[in-house]
Amino acid sequence: MSLAWISKLALAAGLVALPATGWAQSVNISYLTHWSPETVALLEAAAKDFSKQNPDVAVTVRAVPFGDLLTTLRSQGGSSDGPTIGGIYDLWLPELAKDKLVAPAPDAVASEVKSAWPAGVVSAASVGGTLYGIPNEIDVYALNYNKELFKAAGIAAPPKTWAEFKDAAAKLTDKDKGQQGFGMINSWAAGVVHPFASLLVSNGGNLVKDGKPALDSPQAGETFALYEDLIKSGASNPAMATADANTTGPFLDNFVSGKTGMIIMANWWESALKTGMGDKFANIATAPIPVGPSGDKPHSISYSWMTVVNAKAGEAEQKAAWQFLAWLNSPKSGKNGASAMSDILMSMGILPSRTSDIEAHKDKLGSEFLSGYVSVLADARPFPVVLGGQEFSESLQQTLEALQYGQVSAKDAQANAQADATSILERAAK
Template identity: 30%
Template sequence: MHPRIRTRTRIAAALVSTAATVIALTGCSGGSGTTGDDKATITFQEQFSDAETAQFTKQLAEFEKQHPNITVKLIRDNDASYYDKLTTQIAAGQGPDIARVEPPRASQFIAAGWVQPLGDAGGSAKDYFPASLKSVTKDGQLYGVPVDVSALALYYRTDLFKAAGIDAPPATWDEFEADAKTLTKGDVHGVGLFGGWGGFEFYPWLWQSGAEVVNSDQTKAVFDSPAAVKALTLWADLQKTAMPKGMAAATEDDLKGPFISGKLAMLTSGPWMLPSLKSAGIDGKWAVAPLPEGEQAATVLGGLDLVVLKNSKHADAAKTFVKWLMQDSTQKTWASALGYLPVKTSLYSDPAFKDDSSIATFSTVLQQAKTRPTVAAAGDIDTALGAAVQSALSGSKTPQRALDDAVAASNKALK
């Protein structure tokens, strides 16, 4: 499964621990372990990159003098078994006070009773994009907050479009397919759509076709419908006519270079692509647009959520941390320093972001975002869907057969 898309290109294969990072926070409202002269140490388990760790530490250092009674110990765990270890800890009554997790995991943890409601620490629901709260809301209460938001959009080479006589990015599937074929010439390919990230890249097209992943009560997989087959057929046809060979096993890393060098006219990616393109020396030759529409507009929500776990012995201190983290000033500094999208809607009108046309486009894209299934078998469904995409792109199965097999595997997991 590819729930955290930006992470795939940066997570190391081995566990890294930076438990020595100790930071003081402000805003403590009192409570367990934080009253009077008492000191509370809370643990924050996450999967930061080196740049994120450096920026996080830098931002929090200013609070040390203001509130020395709360310290935060970062536990950086970039191992592939992150969630296996985390769930084992929680089930044993242990684990960190705070965890940074994928939205499907947040939903599962909340349903299992492993997460505490945040009260007013997370702010108001109106502060965030609606889709970003679906995984962390229960009975009208916030049990978590999005700390990273992303969604897939269309990146395109404006110079190649202009040379081909195309004056705007494709707005519909028909335009998209036609443009991809027109832009394919010589060693230049019109588009790259890949299967190496499981089903993640395909979700938007599935939804755009009018298909759904599971039925309304989330008990049965239904992505073998005629609409879903139409979406996968579009991908399979483009592999034959307008995409580089081998897209079944390819990832974004295989396409970024050709896009930068002008050998690929279009690809789908998220906001994590922006910093590298802005520093690639191709200013004025690329732009971002919403994905072309099928029966409807849709894209897939990515990102990460923050939750306070039920086993926390310093819940008040942990919620104080969350409240500080989600205030506008903290989020503005974080997003602008790292080149990320703001998670709070109010920041898109801030001068630091509103004049960036790419970020403005992503604010529209995020309004179209949908979340992947949040059922316990979500990982199995994503794996099955990813296998279907790979089979169709490689030509080993027809789109219909690939989706039929994937639905059968998904329903077995759901039972």
């Protein structure tokens, strides 16, 4: 019996509850991630469980710092000995797919994913209708605020509109105490661009529309102007919100130590806040993004992570990789109907994306901090996944930082951002 035939049969038989089918030879696959060693240990434990049922497949985990992940993945291009599986950020998928570095998901996996995950997440894991990865982590942005500072400033409720937002930011600002109203992150692409994009979509705008940059819209103009207002009024002090390569630094320190009233951040920093604040973490609450004058209701920006398979890996390795991934993300691998992957993610305070996983982790996701994020998921807009997306994001970061530090006006920032985005996306599409 041929190997291919066995695995096809196995996949057809439900993908996940695989019997210990006898492989013709043992297969070694590797899994590349940026997770911390503690989380890697959880993944290794899951891989061991898998190998118990599939003694001929051995999974090793390789880990790199986040900043090196894309380079590492890209550099597999010429070699087949690169990692078999990679955990990637959805923004990177179009380039990786274009360079044929990642393999399309087998039909059985694709149909399972399409039925078990929300459509928005599935689309972020697909290019031109072809599914390339199994989505796992989803991150979404919301307003975090410090209840104690709100109380001290006499603000009753989190701001719902930009007017309320600006008002709250002004009231929360106290230069003598070194306190700023709204923390506007810089020096880290996603930390700069995602909060801006969340405000933009809550004002009825878009970063990219129909594959073309849409930063020249009046809605975008209002968002740039909002940033300029916050900076000029002193309610945001960029020097208090710098990030380092570890996505920590002053922006985190100042929020943790009660020097920043509000910030727009993703759910995953829960563990950082808890470590940094201890008991004071109870002061932190989550609210939807304030709605702009041209917006209808709060929207957030979401982005997702997925696991992909190296297209240059051998046939047997690729089959084993998909088999492992399907198992890892299925309700059979974790506790109480959750997937092993979602258990790992929840250990970091990260939202899983599979519908059955959200159900299985209902209790934990109902916490005061996380529920605020779960509630905005429904109206979240995925960050545009386009060719050149990473470079686009980095160039928008530069423009926004120039605006934050008062080097350009809102008008010029808007014009620069649109022009840069246009040239980057055009070049990438070539």
